[in-house]
Amino acid sequence: MSDLQAVIRQLVAGNRILGHEGVVDAYGHISVRHPDNPKRYLLSRARSPELVEPDDILEFELDGTPVDQRNRPIYIERPIHGAIYEARPDVMAVIHNHCPEILPFAISKTPMRAAVNAARGVGLSVPVWDIRDKFGDTDGLVTTMAQGRDLAVTLGAGKAVIMRGHGCSIGGATIPNVVQLAIGIQINARAIVDGLRLGEVTYLTPGEVAAPMAGAAAIRGFDRAWEYLCRRAGVAPE
Amino acid sequence: MSDLQAVIRQLVAGNRILGHEGVVDAYGHISVRHPDNPKRYLLSRARSPELVEPDDILEFELDGTPVDQRNRPIYIERPIHGAIYEARPDVMAVIHNHCPEILPFAISKTPMRAAVNAARGVGLSVPVWDIRDKFGDTDGLVTTMAQGRDLAVTLGAGKAVIMRGHGCSIGGATIPNVVQLAIGIQINARAIVDGLRLGEVTYLTPGEVAAPMAGAAAIRGFDRAWEYLCRRAGVAPE
Amino acid sequence: MSDLQAVIRQLVAGNRILGHEGVVDAYGHISVRHPDNPKRYLLSRARSPELVEPDDILEFELDGTPVDQRNRPIYIERPIHGAIYEARPDVMAVIHNHCPEILPFAISKTPMRAAVNAARGVGLSVPVWDIRDKFGDTDGLVTTMAQGRDLAVTLGAGKAVIMRGHGCSIGGATIPNVVQLAIGIQINARAIVDGLRLGEVTYLTPGEVAAPMAGAAAIRGFDRAWEYLCRRAGVAPE
Amino acid sequence: MSDLQAVIRQLVAGNRILGHEGVVDAYGHISVRHPDNPKRYLLSRARSPELVEPDDILEFELDGTPVDQRNRPIYIERPIHGAIYEARPDVMAVIHNHCPEILPFAISKTPMRAAVNAARGVGLSVPVWDIRDKFGDTDGLVTTMAQGRDLAVTLGAGKAVIMRGHGCSIGGATIPNVVQLAIGIQINARAIVDGLRLGEVTYLTPGEVAAPMAGAAAIRGFDRAWEYLCRRAGVAPE
Numbered sequence: 001m002s003d004l005q006a007v008i009r010q011l012v013a014g015n016r017i018l019g020h021e022g023v024v025d026a027y028g029h030i031s032v033r034h035p036d037n038p039k040r041y042l043l044s045r046a047r048s049p050e051l052v053e054p055d056d057i058l059e060f061e062l063d064g065t066p067v068d069q070r071n072r073p074i075y076i077e078r079p080i081h082g083a084i085y086e087a088r089p090d091v092m093a094v095i096h097n098h099c100p101e102i103l104p105f106a107i108s109k110t111p112m113r114a115a116v117n118a119a120r121g122v123g124l125s126v127p128v129w130d131i132r133d134k135f136g137d138t139d140g141l142v143t144t145m146a147q148g149r150d151l152a153v154t155l156g157a158g159k160a161v162i163m164r165g166h167g168c169s170i171g172g173a174t175i176p177n178v179v180q181l182a183i184g185i186q187i188n189a190r191a192i193v194d195g196l197r198l199g200e201v202t203y204l205t206p207g208e209v210a211a212p213m214a215g216a217a218a219i220r221g222f223d224r225a226w227e228y229l230c231r232r233a234g235v236a237p238e
Numbered sequence: 239m240s241d242l243q244a245v246i247r248q249l250v251a252g253n254r255i256l257g258h259e260g261v262v263d264a265y266g267h268i269s270v271r272h273p274d275n276p277k278r279y280l281l282s283r284a285r286s287p288e289l290v291e292p293d294d295i296l297e298f299e300l301d302g303t304p305v306d307q308r309n310r311p312i313y314i315e316r317p318i319h320g321a322i323y324e325a326r327p328d329v330m331a332v333i334h335n336h337c338p339e340i341l342p343f344a345i346s347k348t349p350m351r352a353a354v355n356a357a358r359g360v361g362l363s364v365p366v367w368d369i370r371d372k373f374g375d376t377d378g379l380v381t382t383m384a385q386g387r388d389l390a391v392t393l394g395a396g397k398a399v400i401m402r403g404h405g406c407s408i409g410g411a412t413i414p415n416v417v418q419l420a421i422g423i424q425i426n427a428r429a430i431v432d433g434l435r436l437g438e439v440t441y442l443t444p445g446e447v448a449a450p451m452a453g454a455a456a457i458r459g460f461d462r463a464w465e466y467l468c469r470r471a472g473v474a475p476e
Numbered sequence: 477m478s479d480l481q482a483v484i485r486q487l488v489a490g491n492r493i494l495g496h497e498g499v500v501d502a503y504g505h506i507s508v509r510h511p512d513n514p515k516r517y518l519l520s521r522a523r524s525p526e527l528v529e530p531d532d533i534l535e536f537e538l539d540g541t542p543v544d545q546r547n548r549p550i551y552i553e554r555p556i557h558g559a560i561y562e563a564r565p566d567v568m569a570v571i572h573n574h575c576p577e578i579l580p581f582a583i584s585k586t587p588m589r590a591a592v593n594a595a596r597g598v599g600l601s602v603p604v605w606d607i608r609d610k611f612g613d614t615d616g617l618v619t620t621m622a623q624g625r626d627l628a629v630t631l632g633a634g635k636a637v638i639m640r641g642h643g644c645s646i647g648g649a650t651i652p653n654v655v656q657l658a659i660g661i662q663i664n665a666r667a668i669v670d671g672l673r674l675g676e677v678t679y680l681t682p683g684e685v686a687a688p689m690a691g692a693a694a695i696r697g698f699d700r701a702w703e704y705l706c707r708r709a710g711v712a713p714e
Numbered sequence: 715m716s717d718l719q720a721v722i723r724q725l726v727a728g729n730r731i732l733g734h735e736g737v738v739d740a741y742g743h744i745s746v747r748h749p750d751n752p753k754r755y756l757l758s759r760a761r762s763p764e765l766v767e768p769d770d771i772l773e774f775e776l777d778g779t780p781v782d783q784r785n786r787p788i789y790i791e792r793p794i795h796g797a798i799y800e801a802r803p804d805v806m807a808v809i810h811n812h813c814p815e816i817l818p819f820a821i822s823k824t825p826m827r828a829a830v831n832a833a834r835g836v837g838l839s840v841p842v843w844d845i846r847d848k849f850g851d852t853d854g855l856v857t858t859m860a861q862g863r864d865l866a867v868t869l870g871a872g873k874a875v876i877m878r879g880h881g882c883s884i885g886g887a888t889i890p891n892v893v894q895l896a897i898g899i900q901i902n903a904r905a906i907v908d909g910l911r912l913g914e915v916t917y918l919t920p921g922e923v924a925a926p927m928a929g930a931a932a933i934r935g936f937d938r939a940w941e942y943l944c945r946r947a948g949v950a951p952e
Contacts, residue, residue, distance in 0.1 A: 026463035027356075048466035073461070076452060098356065103429035107353045110436035115821045117854040117880050118741075118812065137445025140355040143452040165442055166355050191817035193435050197907050198824035204879055207851025214790060214857040224787070225740035228762035264701035265594075286704035311700075314690060336594065341667035345591045348674035375683025378593040381690040403680055404593050431673050502939035503832075524942035549938075552928060574832065579905035583829045586912035613921025616831040619928040641918055642831050669911050 006238065007035050007175075008057045011042055013235040014175045018095065019050025020233040023182045028097035028167070031081040032175055034059065041085055041094075045072040062086045063145055076143050083148030084155060084171050091171035093178040098167030101189040106162050112189060113203040119188030121181050122159050122170075124209045129154035130164040140166050160185060176226040183229075244476065245273050245413075246295050249280055251473040252413045256333065257288025258471040261420045266335035266405070269319040270413055272297065279323055279332075284311040300324045301383055314381050321386030322393060322409050329409035331416040336405030339427040344400050350427060351441040357426030359419050360397050362447045367392035368402040378404050398423060414464040421467075482714065483511050483651075484533050487518055489711040490651045494571065495526025496709040499658045504573035504643070507557040508651055510535065517561055517570075522549040538562050539621055552619050559624030560631060560647050567647035569654040574643030577665040582638050588665060589679040595664030597657050598635050600685045605630035606640040616642050636661060652702040659705075720952065721749050721889075722771050725756055727949040728889045732809065733764025734947040737896045742811035742881070745795040746889055748773065755799055755808075760787040776800050777859055790857050797862030798869060798885050805885035807892040812881030815903040820876050826903060827917040833902030835895050836873050836884075838923045843868035844878040854880050874899060890940040897943075 011032050018024045026048045034040040044056045059067040062085055064078035081094045098106075105112045105126070112126040129151050131138055142148050142163075151169065155161040159181055160170040168185065172178025195201045230237035249270050256262045264286045272278035282294045297305040300323055302316035319332045336344075343350045343364075350364040367389050369376055380386050380401075389407065393399040397419055398408040406423065410416025433439045468475035487508050494500045502524045510516035520532045535543040538561055540554040557570045574582075581588045581602075588602040605627050607614055618624050618639075627645065631637040635657055636646040644661065648654025671677045706713035725746050732738045740762045748754040758770045773781040776799055778792035795808045812820075819826045819840070826840040843865050845852055856862050856877075865883065869875040873895055874884040882899065886892025909915045944951035 026466040046462050048462055051466060051469055098354070098425075100425065100428055100432075103354055103425070104433040104436050107429055107433045107439050107441075108436040109438065109440070115879060116812070116817055120853065132443070132446070137443055137449050139358065139449045139451050140442075140446060141452050164440065165353060165446070187812075187814065187817070190814050191821055193432050194814075194907050195818040195821045196435050197910050198818050198822035200823065201821050202823070202878065203821075204854075205846070205851055208846070208854060208879070211851050211853045213853050214855050224760050224762055228740040228765060231765055264704040284700050286700055289704060289707055336592070336663075338663065338666055338670075341592055341663070342671040342674050345667055345671045345677050345679075346674035347676065347678070370681070370684070375681055375687050377596065377687045377689050378680075378684060379690055402678065403591060403684070431670050434673050502942040522938050524938055527942060527945055574830070574901075576901065576904055576908075579830055579901070580909040580912050583905055583909045583915050583917075584912035585914065585916070608919070608922070613919055613925050615834065615925045615927050616918075616922060617928050640916065641829060641922070669908050672911050 008054050010175045012054050014179050015049035015052035016233040016235050017229045023099050024049045024097045030095045033092045046075050079145045079148030080142045080169050083152045087152035093172050093175045095170045095178050095182050101186040102168045114209050115203050116191050118184045120209050126160045126162050127154050128162045246292050248413045250292050252417050253287035253290035254471040254473050255467045261337050262287045262335045268333045270331045284313050317383045317386030318380045318407050321390040325390040331410050331413045333408045333416050333420050339424040340406045352447050353441050354429050356422045358447050364398045364400050365392050366400045484530050486651045488530050490655050491525035491528035492709040492711050493705045499575045500525045500573045506571045509568045522551050555621045555624030556618045556645050559628040563628035569648050569651045571646045571654050571658050577662040578644050590685050591679050592667050594660045596685050602636045602638050603630050604638045722768050724889045726768050728893050729763035729766035730947040730949050731943045737813045738763045738811045744809045747806045760789050793859045793862030794856045794883050797866045801866035807886050807889045809884045809892050809896050815900040816882045828923050829917045830905050832898045834923050840874045840876050841868050842876045
């Protein structure tokens with residue numbers, strides 16, 4: 001029980017951070033798999049992440065059915081979360097966003113490849129999913145489990161997937177991890193867009209992306225980022 | 239009576255939001271059609287949107303004549319608002335702005351087309367109006383009804399029109415709607431300018447732009463954005 | 477006497493605004509011609525504009541000699557101000573800055589031409605002064621009256637001059653006017669740099685730049701901007 | 715003793731400033747050589763610079779061994795600092811960062827050369843170090859003294875070195891000096907990336923980079939920047 005409350009507090013922190021760091025604006029969302037029930041996930045009612053409070057967090061079945069909706073509006077793109085949790089037992093937290101840094105990659109043919117250390121966690125390259133390939137002309141939103149599952153196929157075993165004309169979705173091992181991945185993607189994207197003005201871009205090698213982090217101290221480095229992000233967003237790190 | 243006060247409060251909120259989100263700076267304005275009299279509209283006295291108070295709101299005839307000017311300076315570009323309301327009975331709120339994201343499209347030949355979901359509401363492509371075509375060398379401002387009406391012709395049945403060397407004007411169904419359109423244009427514009435650095439840009443298809451929003455939940459999504467924008471701008475959402 | 481105090485308060489406001497709007501950072505300065513003595517000007521002691529207080533304002537002869545230095549460090553680039561006041565009796569306020577928007581034009585051969593309405597006041601095109609042409613390899617700073625006078629020759633009858641590898645200097649009729657010109661240059665510069673990503677840029681025509689502002693209401697528009705800039709910078713408009 | 719406390723306060727100020735000015739985010743660090751013992755340096759425990767407090771500062775041997783770790787996590791990239799102090803007796807303060815402005819130069823072949831006055835202190839050109847040249851595929855972090863020393867070789871007698879796919883490291887004569895160098899690099903980098911959109915970039919000449927600053931007043935100008943940076947970051951300048 002207290003564990004669940006801690007997870008909810010961390011999910012609220014994740015929401016606030018994504019808003020504060022410009023990963024999301026009015027739209028976009030972050031969820032976490034239920035700590036006691038891998039067949040469920042926690043996600044805010046339909047509200048902008050920057051404004052989310054603990055009381056806004058609802059519980060959902062993987063198919064998107066709310067366990068107790070409490071008469072509240074809910075995000076229409078829940079299938080993104082459910083389908084990724086369904087396909088990927090290792091993923092414990094999911095973010096969907098349309099940050100301005102990712103959009104250039106969502107509307108052009110240049111692949112997003114890891115160019116800077118900060119993006120190593122995202123892997124060598126980020127695949128692109130085009131909803132039109134299977135579902136034709138739509139409003140672009142992922143509103144059915146069939147669409148979500150197709151997105152999850154493109155995600156494959158990776159950490160992130162770009163959605164053509166839309167944004168991206170990211171899966172991580174924890175809330176702090178997935179938040180950091182989202183920020184790493186922002187940094188990498190901006191570096192490439194600006195770097196291309198200077199000429200050809202040198203990407204990380206497969207060996208560099210795959211290299212283990214040097215030493216246990218790296219773990220502590222990660223906590224450092226979470227403290228920083230929480231403090232900037234005005235929430236208590238825990 | 240109380241309805242009018244609510245509209246005025248929402249118009250003030252719209253002003254503050256446009257300032258806060260960088261859609262306008264010292265200049266630019268937002269109006270709303272009078273709720274009880276379609277032949278009139280409400281607009282602030284000449285003041286920067288970020289500073290507008292309820293008491294600043296004045297009432298105008300469609301030809302730009304103030305109903306009661308109360309000895310105050312008024313915006314010289316009122317004809318933008320009046321001419322659009324005159325030509326388009328469906329338009330209930332109008333924004334005129336020169337945000338930095340739109341200016342590249344106002345000074346080049348590349349058309350602004352919808353590339354990302356956030357810009358679907360703007361339609362497939364935004365026409366460009368050049369004041370010089372009919373009115374020769376001017377200071378660029380829309381100061382006569384003849385100019386405003388010519389602008390409205392280029393707007394046609396669309397949601398927005400780019401003004402060469404100047405900015406853009408946008409018409410919407412409500413204040414929250416037109417504010418969201420202005421922000422969607424910013425997002426789309428930045429995505430294209432940055433996306434072109436990566437290569438050719440893939441725009442939304444006509445079918446994608448025309449597709450209906452999936453489900454009633456979309457409406458709730460819109461309220462979510464208004465709550466977010468109001469809270470960020472420090473005004474109460476209503 | 478009270479007139480001088482009002483000018484000093486407005487000069488402090490100008491300093492704060494330039495800092496707040498990103499026209500200057502730690503460096504850069506703004507001066508005003510002395511209201512009672514055209515052979516003198518007022519300028520802060522050496523301090524970053526964002527921090528300037530009324531007590532920081534000192535009086536200088538046009539050759540840069542402080543009337544009463546009060547043992548304070550003073551800006552080394554005073555000759556920019558004195559030489560422009562000397563050459564241009566119509567100029568009552570001067571800004572020197574290195575804002576990031578202007579630097580691309582200071583290090584490339586593309587001329588800064590007016591592309592958007594907001595830059596009409598700057599004139600058709602901004603000349604570039606290269607200190608190296610007459611003074612060889614220096615630290616780039618304008619530290620002698622000979623350098624300042626050479627800069628003023630390039631400024632000519634214009635409003636602004638770009639300084640190669642350095643920044644720009646701007647002369648205006650009043651403090652609010654010169655501050656607005658500096659901001660107009662920022663807006664125009666960003667529009668061109670971004671606009672060139674979309675293709676060829678269409679500049680304003682000579683006739684458009686020279687066209688008078690439409691109607692007396694334009695004057696009121698200017699006051700509106702000053703109120704806005706002062707309020708944002710946390711100073712009282714007057 | 716009191717001298718050491720003043721150095722620690724200045725180091726904390728440097729940390730806060732780097733965070734506030736966007737030179738660092740969650741990662742990156744600044745150190746200072748111990749004022750009484752050139753074989754040691756002071757550096758925060760592993761914490762984001764924006765959050766660093768005086769009590770976080772630890773003392774290290776040049777090889778990275780903490781003198782008294784007090785059970786705290788420490789930065790894994792300490793070898794950057796130690797190796798530069800070891801190789802360069804003139805360097806009294808070191809910054810390592812990955813600011814978004816420098817990343818384009820870390821992932822492309824275009825050299826960072828001084829183009830604007832603000833970057834004169836960095837020297838004519840900034841060399842690039844690629845960890846892969848000597849150490850093969852790694853996680854990119856400088857975690858051994860061998861790596862740090864190799865980095866210091868590329869730094870040579872210069873002020874800064876770019877690290878491929880990673881960021882840069884900078885050495886200066888004092889904390890205010892190295893902080894100003896980091897900011898000068900940001901300004902120069904942004905100017906070049908934007909300037910290249912306008913065409914070929916004109917860099918400073920060797921003579922301009924080498925020219926002495928004009929007059930003792932320049933020193934006072936430097937203090938001005940430190941006061942500004944401290945005040946913006948909310949710390950007392952000293």
